[in-house]
Structure formats: C-alpha cells, structure tokens
Amino acid sequence: MxxxxxxxxxxxxxxxxxxxxxxxxxxxxxxxxxxxxxxxxxxxxxxxxxxxxxxxxxxxxxxxxxHTAKDSPLVSQHPEWYLHEEDGSVHSPFVVAPNDPQNVTVWGDLAEIDYRQRSxxxxxxxxxxxxxxxxxxxxxxxxxxxxxxxxxxxxxxxxxxxxxxxxxxxxxxxxxxxxxxxxxxxxxxxxxxxxxxxxxxxxxxxxxxxxxxxxxxxxxxxxxxxxxxxxxxxxxxxxxxxxxxxxxxxxxxxxxxxxxxxxxxxxxxxxxxxxxxxxxxxxxxxxxxxxxxxxxxxxxxxxxxxxxxxGPQRRFTPPSHPLVGLLRQSEHSAENVVGLINTDTERSHDFGLDHLREVMGVEVEAIQEITPFHPTNSLAGHQQIQVAPYSMRIFHALGQRS
Missing domain, CATH: 3.20.20.80 (Glycosidases)
Structure with missing residues (x-):
C-alpha cells in the first residue's frame, strides 16, 4: 500500500x-x-x-x-513523581464531558505524573x-x-x-x-x-x-x-x-x-x-x-x-453546498491542488472548468487530474467536471500563476 x-x-x-x-x-x-x-x-x-x-x-x-499504571513499581519506588489526593492516595487522571460538567470519566487504573518544576x-x-x-x-x-x-x-x-x-x-x-x-x-x-x-x-x-x-x-x-x-x-x-x-x-x-x-x-x-x-x-x-x-x-x-x-488551504465553495471545494497551495512554489468532494449520497454534482481555472490561477491546459484511476487528461473537451455521489476528485497545477 x-x-x-x-x-x-x-x-x-x-x-x-x-x-x-x-x-x-x-x-x-x-x-x-x-x-x-x-x-x-x-x-x-x-x-x-x-x-x-x-x-x-x-x-x-x-x-x-x-501517566503509568497505578500498580507500576514506579508508584512505590518514586511516589514524589506523582500527583496525590489530599488523603495521600495517587491521583488518577479524568476527563469532563464538554457538554455535561456532571459527566466525569475517571481512569482508576492510571496514576498521573506530576510535572511541576521541582527537584x-x-x-x-x-x-x-x-x-x-x-x-x-x-x-x-x-x-x-x-x-x-x-x-x-x-x-x-x-x-x-x-x-x-x-x-x-x-x-x-x-x-x-x-x-x-x-x-x-x-x-x-x-x-x-x-x-x-x-x-x-x-x-x-x-x-x-x-x-x-x-x-x-x-x-x-x-x-x-x-x-x-x-x-x-x-x-x-x-x-x-x-x-x-x-x-x-x-x-x-x-x-x-x-x-x-x-x-x-x-x-x-x-x-x-x-x-x-x-x-x-x-x-x-x-x-x-x-x-x-x-x-x-x-x-x-x-x-x-x-x-x-x-501551505495555505481554503474552501472556495459555499459552506452549505453539497459539493465542497478545497484549494491547497504551496508556500515554496506555484504548485497548487484542488479537491472536489461531493457529500451528496444520491446525486452527482458539476463544477465549471472556467471556475476551476480561476480558483487555481492557471490556464486549463496546465491542470491535470491526479485522482487515482482517473485519466490525467480527463478535462479535455469538457466544460463541466462531474463528481459522482459521495466521491472526490483531485486536480493539480504546476507553473507560473496567471
């Protein structure tokens, strides 16, 4: 793979x-x-x-x-390495659910390590x-x-x-x-x-x-x-x-x-x-x-x-549209790549070739498809790019930006 x-x-x-x-x-x-x-x-x-x-x-x-296991030998050998409760027992890490402060998960099998600055x-x-x-x-x-x-x-x-x-x-x-x-x-x-x-x-x-x-x-x-x-x-x-x-x-x-x-x-x-x-x-x-x-x-x-x-990455399609367009650009060259993701599970969606040219900043002839198992010259003779239901197509451009 x-x-x-x-x-x-x-x-x-x-x-x-x-x-x-x-x-x-x-x-x-x-x-x-x-x-x-x-x-x-x-x-x-x-x-x-x-x-x-x-x-x-x-x-x-x-x-x-x-953290380590609560029954690690390190707990008894080096208790000063760990956080402790008021009663002297080793502290176990926990997490609070962000949407419910009452929902607390404590990992009772773990002992949390103390990284405060000290000898x-x-x-x-x-x-x-x-x-x-x-x-x-x-x-x-x-x-x-x-x-x-x-x-x-x-x-x-x-x-x-x-x-x-x-x-x-x-x-x-x-x-x-x-x-x-x-x-x-x-x-x-x-x-x-x-x-x-x-x-x-x-x-x-x-x-x-x-x-x-x-x-x-x-x-x-x-x-x-x-x-x-x-x-x-x-x-x-x-x-x-x-x-x-x-x-x-x-x-x-x-x-x-x-x-x-x-x-x-x-x-x-x-x-x-x-x-x-x-x-x-x-x-x-x-x-x-x-x-x-x-x-x-x-x-x-x-x-x-x-x-x-x-490098910089942005979405160039409306947030609510089922066809999601992402542009990734290099900070070291004029290379960029576009991903078109159709999130619709039932319908194909089209994207205009002229719009792709504008987004990528190059002429259509400089754009190649690099989606696996798609021909690199898939844009030839077409005005629209069709993206099948729940799929993604990727286009790559090199050269001087226009």
Missing part, C-alpha cells in the same frame, strides 16, 4: 486493567505479544524493527509519559531519557507522544534534544486531539515534527477544521486519519459502503502532510479496536479490498509535493 511508517500502540507489560495504555513496566513486553518466544524483549523488538526496515517501513512506538522532576526526566535511549538503540525511528499536551513543552524540548543527540533523524509525533488551543501552542518550541489533526470529525461544512489547520500549521505539519484505535470503525458508521471508505481515505490524504489508518480499514472491518480486549482472532472477513486504491492514493501523494507540506 506504499506506506513508509508503521505505528505500534504500547507493547509494554500492562497493569491490572490490561489496557495497553496502562503501562506497568516500560522494559517488558505484554505477554500476548511475547508469545512462547524465549528471546528477550530487546531481541524480539530489534528483530521486528529490522524486518520492517527490509519492507521500507520505519517503526514508530507509542510513548506514554503523562523530583529532574530525576523523572533522567528516567525518561534513559527510556528513550533504550528504544532508539533498539532501532526505533520515531515516537508518537500520547496526550502530549499534558506534558510541559520545555520537558518535551529536553527529551527531544536528548533523543536527537543519539539519532538526529529521530521523529516525534504529538497527539493533541481535543486539547485547548493554549495547551497545543505551549508545544510550539518543543521540537515536534508532526501533530495529529481532527479531520476525522469534520462534517465538510463547518469552518472549525480549516481554522484549526491554519492555527496549527505554523507549529508543525499534521497527520489526518479516517479512523483510529479510539474511534468507531468508519465501515460501521458508513453502513459498510466501499465508496465511503474510499472517499474518506482520499480526503485525509489530501487534507494534510501525513495520513494514517489502523489495520483492517483497507478491508472494511467494522469491529471497533479495544485497548484491552482486541485479539488476533478478531480479524474479520474482508467486506472489500482497498489495498490497490490506497497504494495509488499514497503514490499520488508522493508525486505531488504540495500535498506533503502545510
């Missing part, structure tokens, strides 16, 4: 809840991943990374340092630096930083600097979904290479996603996804229609510098991934096969440099 990274959710030994994100021991493997092997965790992980490299894949691991923080950072060094030496190429906004930017800056002293090519990906703007902005100088954006939740009409894109693109480029391990499966939400999954993958690949999908998306899996319960036997019978389509989309992205940077 022409991906260049594989991202692993936490593979460490979990605490009593069994959740991948409730880490008890950062240096031991989850028993389910270890299997019957007698090799050490280091040998197994190093072998995995090397096999991935042979397939042209860099390996990114999850870095969870905003204990230096010891804590030394522990994380050693952990980073351990996994970089095993060959990992990057770290997806869970709930990065909950850790101060200056802490990340120090950790990232330490990692790059060992490997200047190491990459850091900040997970900041749902965070307030000020918590994301405090990461501005931390040194992150990428953020994850909220394109998955867009209805194609509201203005918030493009506003967020403009605010965050100056911090770091972003990665979009049509579903994740935290969301429902798109095939379940979209009634299992192949066109639904095609359009959403094409849109997320178009919208931002990076694109990600969880295993099974390409086959229309419907069962939601679960950080405690998912097992290999949950593999489903494929509803369809998008592997060649996804490979073609990724190839399209590689061949259009404008799709690999976060």
């Amino acid at each position: 022409k991906f260049n990274w594989v991202f692993l959710n936490p593979f460490h030994a979990p605490g009593f809840s069994g959740s991948l994100y409730s880490i008890k021991d950062y240096y031991q493997l989850h028993p389910l991943f270890r299997g019957e092997s007698r090799e050490s965790p280091e040998q197994l992980l190093r072998g995995f990374v090397r096999q991935a490299e042979k397939q042209g894949l860099a390996v990114m691991m999850d870095l969870v340092i905003n 204990a923080r230096e010891e804590l950072l030394a522990y994380w630096k050693k952990l980073l060094q351990h996994y970089i030496r095993l060959g990992f190429h990057g770290f997806r930083c869970d709930a990065a906004y909950k850790v101060p930017g200056e802490v990340w800056a120090e950790l990232i600097e330490t990692a790059r002293q060992l490997n200047p090519e190491i990459r850091f990906f900040a997970e900041t979904l749902g965070a307030p703007l000020h918590q994301v902005e405090q990461l501005h100088s931390a040194g992150f290479d990428y953020f994850f954006n909220s394109a998955k939740w867009w209805d194609f009409h509201a203005g918030w996603l493009l506003e967020q894109y403009e605010q965050f693109r100056h911090i770091a480029p972003s990665i979009a996804f049509p579903e994740s391990h935290d969301t429902e499966r798109l095939a379940a939400e979209g009634g299992g229609e192949e066109r639904h999954s095609r359009t959403w993958y094409l849109f997320t690949a178009f919208f931002s510098t990076g694109v990600m999908l969880p295993i099974g998306y390409e086959y229309g899996f419907r069962r939601k991934l679960h950080v405690v319960e998912t097992r290999p036997e949950d593999w489903e019978e494929p509803a369809f096969d998008l592997t060649s389509f996804i490979g073609a989309v990724n190839a399209m992205k590689v061949n259009a440099p404008v799709l690999n940077e976060e």
Whole structure:
C-alpha cells in the first residue's frame, strides 16, 4: 500500500486493567505479544524493527509519559513523581464531558505524573531519557507522544534534544486531539515534527477544521486519519459502503502532510479496536479490498509535493453546498491542488472548468487530474467536471500563476 511508517500502540507489560495504555513496566513486553518466544524483549523488538526496515517501513512506538499504571513499581519506588489526593492516595487522571460538567470519566487504573518544576522532576526526566535511549538503540525511528499536551513543552524540548543527540533523524509525533488551543501552542518550541489533526470529525461544512489547520500549521505539519484505535470503525458508521471508505481515505490524504489508518480499514472491518480486549482472532472477513486504491492514493501523494507540506488551504465553495471545494497551495512554489468532494449520497454534482481555472490561477491546459484511476487528461473537451455521489476528485497545477 506504499506506506513508509508503521505505528505500534504500547507493547509494554500492562497493569491490572490490561489496557495497553496502562503501562506497568516500560522494559517488558505484554505477554500476548511475547508469545512462547524465549528471546528477550530487546531481541524480539530489534528483530521486528529490522524486518520492517527490509519492507521500507520505519517503526514508530507509542510513548506514554503523562501517566503509568497505578500498580507500576514506579508508584512505590518514586511516589514524589506523582500527583496525590489530599488523603495521600495517587491521583488518577479524568476527563469532563464538554457538554455535561456532571459527566466525569475517571481512569482508576492510571496514576498521573506530576510535572511541576521541582527537584523530583529532574530525576523523572533522567528516567525518561534513559527510556528513550533504550528504544532508539533498539532501532526505533520515531515516537508518537500520547496526550502530549499534558506534558510541559520545555520537558518535551529536553527529551527531544536528548533523543536527537543519539539519532538526529529521530521523529516525534504529538497527539493533541481535543486539547485547548493554549495547551497545543505551549508545544510550539518543543521540537515536534508532526501533530495529529481532527479531520476525522469534520462534517465538510463547518469552518472549525480549516481554522484549526491554519492555527496549527505554523507549529508543525499534521497527520489526518479516517479512523483510529479510539474511534468507531468508519465501515460501521458508513453502513459498510466501499465508496465511503474510499472517499474518506482520499480526503485525509489530501487534507494534510501525513495520513494514517489502523489495520483492517483497507478491508472494511467494522469491529471497533479495544485497548484491552482486541485479539488476533478478531480479524474479520474482508467486506472489500482497498489495498490497490490506497497504494495509488499514497503514490499520488508522493508525486505531488504540495500535498506533503502545510501551505495555505481554503474552501472556495459555499459552506452549505453539497459539493465542497478545497484549494491547497504551496508556500515554496506555484504548485497548487484542488479537491472536489461531493457529500451528496444520491446525486452527482458539476463544477465549471472556467471556475476551476480561476480558483487555481492557471490556464486549463496546465491542470491535470491526479485522482487515482482517473485519466490525467480527463478535462479535455469538457466544460463541466462531474463528481459522482459521495466521491472526490483531485486536480493539480504546476507553473507560473496567471
């Protein structure tokens, strides 16, 4: 499918809840991943990374340092590293529903780490630096930083600097979904290479996603996804229609510098991934096969440099119109690209070629279609572009803007 990274959710030994994100021991493997092997965790992980490299894949691991499992040995060994309640018990992180202050979810299996400035923080950072060094030496190429906004930017800056002293090519990906703007902005100088954006939740009409894109693109480029391990499966939400999954993958690949999908998306899996319960036997019978389509989309992205940077992006169609037009422009050249998304599930919609020429600022002859499995000269002899129900078409232009 022409991906260049594989991202692993936490593979460490979990605490009593069994959740991948409730880490008890950062240096031991989850028993389910270890299997019957007698090799050490280091040998197994190093072998995995090397096999991935042979397939042209860099390996990114999850870095969870905003909390640990409540039954982690670190809680008793270093109680000063954690936040505590008035009665002395370890504080568990929680979240309040934005539309209902009475709806509070507490993660009782987790112990929240205290990053306030004090002497204990230096010891804590030394522990994380050693952990980073351990996994970089095993060959990992990057770290997806869970709930990065909950850790101060200056802490990340120090950790990232330490990692790059060992490997200047190491990459850091900040997970900041749902965070307030000020918590994301405090990461501005931390040194992150990428953020994850909220394109998955867009209805194609509201203005918030493009506003967020403009605010965050100056911090770091972003990665979009049509579903994740935290969301429902798109095939379940979209009634299992192949066109639904095609359009959403094409849109997320178009919208931002990076694109990600969880295993099974390409086959229309419907069962939601679960950080405690998912097992290999949950593999489903494929509803369809998008592997060649996804490979073609990724190839399209590689061949259009404008799709690999976060330049200006705007909508040029009315917010309420079923045909959504997006223009992405390069900040380094005259290259630009237009995406036409038909959100209507029943009817085709047309878009005038003259209007496309005006939007892209070039003559029609300079515009090529780059939608996978469409001819590049699809505009020849036509005055209108027809976009089929619930589909997307993409047009690319190079050269001097008129």
